[in-house]
Amino acid sequence: MGLNIWPAVSPQVLTHKTTLDKTLMTELLTPNRLIVRIAAAFLILLVVMFACSLIGTERVSLKAVFAGGADEAAVNPDYEIFVRVRVPRILLGAIVGAALACSGVVFQALLRNPLADPYILGISSGAGLGAMITVVCGFNWTFFGRSPIAVFAFAGALGTVWLVWFIGRLTGKFHLTGLLLAGVVVNAFFSAVIMFLTSVARSDEVYATIFWLMGNMAEEDFLVLWMTAGCVAAGIAALFYLGPQLNALSFGEEDARSIGVNTGRTRAAAFAIAALMTAVAVSISGLIGFVGLIVPHAVRLVFGPDHRQLLPLSAVAGAIFLVAADTLARIVVAPAQLPVGVVTAIVGGPFFLLLLIRYSRRIGWSK
Amino acid sequence: MVEMSGIIEVENVSFGYTPKSTVLEDITFTVAPGTFLAIAGPNGAGKTTLLNLLCAAATPRTGRIMVDAAPVESYSTEALAERIAVVRQGFMPVFGFSVVETVMMARTRRFGAMGFESKADREIVNEALDLTDTAQFASRPIGSLSGGERQRVFIARALAQETDVLLLDEPTNFLDLKHQVGIYDLLKAAQLDKGKTVITVTHDINLATQYCAQTLLLGTDGNSLFGPVAEVLSGENIEKVFAVPVFAGRVGKGKYFIPLGKFARDKT
Numbered sequence: 001m002g003l004n005i006w007p008a009v010s011p012q013v014l015t016h017k018t019t020l021d022k023t024l025m026t027e028l029l030t031p032n033r034l035i036v037r038i039a040a041a042f043l044i045l046l047v048v049m050f051a052c053s054l055i056g057t058e059r060v061s062l063k064a065v066f067a068g069g070a071d072e073a074a075v076n077p078d079y080e081i082f083v084r085v086r087v088p089r090i091l092l093g094a095i096v097g098a099a100l101a102c103s104g105v106v107f108q109a110l111l112r113n114p115l116a117d118p119y120i121l122g123i124s125s126g127a128g129l130g131a132m133i134t135v136v137c138g139f140n141w142t143f144f145g146r147s148p149i150a151v152f153a154f155a156g157a158l159g160t161v162w163l164v165w166f167i168g169r170l171t172g173k174f175h176l177t178g179l180l181l182a183g184v185v186v187n188a189f190f191s192a193v194i195m196f197l198t199s200v201a202r203s204d205e206v207y208a209t210i211f212w213l214m215g216n217m218a219e220e221d222f223l224v225l226w227m228t229a230g231c232v233a234a235g236i237a238a239l240f241y242l243g244p245q246l247n248a249l250s251f252g253e254e255d256a257r258s259i260g261v262n263t264g265r266t267r268a269a270a271f272a273i274a275a276l277m278t279a280v281a282v283s284i285s286g287l288i289g290f291v292g293l294i295v296p297h298a299v300r301l302v303f304g305p306d307h308r309q310l311l312p313l314s315a316v317a318g319a320i321f322l323v324a325a326d327t328l329a330r331i332v333v334a335p336a337q338l339p340v341g342v343v344t345a346i347v348g349g350p351f352f353l354l355l356l357i358r359y360s361r362r363i364g365w366s367k
Numbered sequence: 368m369v370e371m372s373g374i375i376e377v378e379n380v381s382f383g384y385t386p387k388s389t390v391l392e393d394i395t396f397t398v399a400p401g402t403f404l405a406i407a408g409p410n411g412a413g414k415t416t417l418l419n420l421l422c423a424a425a426t427p428r429t430g431r432i433m434v435d436a437a438p439v440e441s442y443s444t445e446a447l448a449e450r451i452a453v454v455r456q457g458f459m460p461v462f463g464f465s466v467v468e469t470v471m472m473a474r475t476r477r478f479g480a481m482g483f484e485s486k487a488d489r490e491i492v493n494e495a496l497d498l499t500d501t502a503q504f505a506s507r508p509i510g511s512l513s514g515g516e517r518q519r520v521f522i523a524r525a526l527a528q529e530t531d532v533l534l535l536d537e538p539t540n541f542l543d544l545k546h547q548v549g550i551y552d553l554l555k556a557a558q559l560d561k562g563k564t565v566i567t568v569t570h571d572i573n574l575a576t577q578y579c580a581q582t583l584l585l586g587t588d589g590n591s592l593f594g595p596v597a598e599v600l601s602g603e604n605i606e607k608v609f610a611v612p613v614f615a616g617r618v619g620k621g622k623y624f625i626p627l628g629k630f631a632r633d634k635t
Contacts, residue, residue, distance in 0.1 A: 027467050027506045031483050112461045244475045244482045250460040251472070254424050258455075259528060260448025260476035305462035308482050 029306050037309065041316040048320050049094060052327040053086045057334040060086070091225050092217055092284065093326040093340075094319035097291055099232045099281040101299075101318025102239060103274035104292030105310055109246045110271060111176055118278040118292035121183035122160040125190035127282040130156025131212050132197045135205045149212065154283035160186060161275045215288035215341030217326050228280055235277040236315050242270050243308035250305065290344040291318055291325075294352040301355050321348065372435045373400040373450070373531030373564035375421065380430035382416055390416050392589035393430070398581070400531065401562045403555065405575035405596070408585030409609050414568040415456075417585070418536050421566065422453050434532070445476050452525035454518075454535040463508035466520050470495055473527035495527040499553060515546035522553060533557060535567040539574065547571065551578045576600050576622050584608055597622070 054060060064078035103118040111120070119125075130152035139148040164183045171178025194213075198206050239246075245266040248256040256263050278292075295318040296310065303309055322340070325347060329338040375398040383389040390413040398404050406414050419425040420432060423439045432439045434450055442450070452473070460469075473495075474488040484492075496502040499519045509517055518538055525533055533554070539547040555578050557563045569575050575582060575596065582599040584592040586608045592599045602615030605624055612627040 027465060028471065028484075028489075031481060108461075114461060241482065244472075244478050247464070247468075248472050248475050250462055250464065251469075252460075255453075255455060257424065257444055258422055258448060258451070258453035259473055259524070260445045262444045300462060304468075305460075305464055306468060 093323040096281045096285045097318035097322025098315040099277040100292040101295035101314040103278045105296040106274035121164045122186040123157045125187045126160025127153040127157040150283040157279035212286040214339035216286040246307040376433040380427045396593040403579045404581045405579040412585040451532045452528040452530040467505040473524045495523040499523040532564045
């Protein structure tokens, strides 16, 4: 038909095609490959959790744990420490780590900004303000067994993120810079209010909040753990289904639309899920920094930017990282404990820089 | 073999970014299936704006745009992506996707329930990489490619979308002569072999005269000319619309234009 610009089917083209098929096979993510990688990462997580449950100021003998019953807990300290102290705390670390790393991935994708983390749109300062208000007002009721700090932090986090989203919409529907600036300014404003409350509050009140602001992991009862684990697992599963759409969104709003992605729906869903997951995590553990920033980058540097893989692997890697960091926080200055946020930054920072130097030449950052 | 769809009708379309300003005024033209149309005109004449209107990224102030006999805004995002593929200027992802991953994204709306491509999708991508000669660097991150290579990757993605219409915004920007011609060869082949309607915004009127059948020449004063290339792109029209003296000459059957600056040696 007419002018034939590229060569018609010739032996040369055919051989070209077969080699190409091979490259495609090795380059693209396949479901099998993904399942194997997730399973391997999960196995590592289980090993780390198990090892960390044996580490601590008190030596715990597994034999004694399994020998002892729950009825006579008082006479079996090993069982008591292992089941009521260590295991819940390790589970908490895993849940929070997975939630933060996963929302970090989402915020980086939605804002198309490598500097984004789960706190960038005001969740941290909103939650902090909620916690501060509880302490300063001296509330001491409980809500389904939860301290009012958690409830107020959760409400503050979601309220703030909604406010930022709303202001961002006013600056224009798809203006990421507007949204980002709204987040930064609201963050700065609420932080100033927190500072103000800190200066006028009594010092013993302040101490409790400062510990919370640095990220505070404490033993939780199993009901709370299962509830949050359910929320976070559902969130990760939902985000996984948005993976291909998030990939397209990395190329920008208009480009994603032109290949048939309903960007408005994707953006709103991913944003809501990530904000909820972060608010849940923050309300039970305070502000643990760094996990949501470096874990997504570390996984991306090693395994590439495909969100179908990045989301689940980041979740597991975030869990591993936070469980390990919290174990360090428990033992480094034992019998006292460090806020886990200190450990994540001190250990995570150098580790991340090593990865960055080692891998970034390979991936070619956008110019 | 070639399906007769890919008709675009633009009827009395006007557009402005603010209520008081007008970029496009009363534009009317029809693009028949399998036509190669160039949209030319000086900076600020509204070429890219018109492209955005054609793919529903913007809504006209007045008038309407029909794609295959239905208003463009009546299509869902997914349905429009079945008909129109767009290659924009210099879009880069923040994170380093590889060439083959980028091209595969054209198939996103056809992915299975678990979010993975089918064997058919792989074959389509395979062919698109082959046609655009991008298979050789299929595994490289697109951030590491040269401008010409990257442009070919995005054209490959548009081809893998399997649409009747290709819209391109200055696809030869920043490319050297060889790569400019290469891109146009590719588009011409897509038109001739696949029956695609190709609409490209361009600054290069010489390439447009060589490759395109029809031209829409937009002026900054709101006037526009639409018709066969040979009629619309004349020395006289170009001088008027671009406000620069032009030498128009022939080499064999081809017509060529050379703009003449103040210091041109052979100023007429």
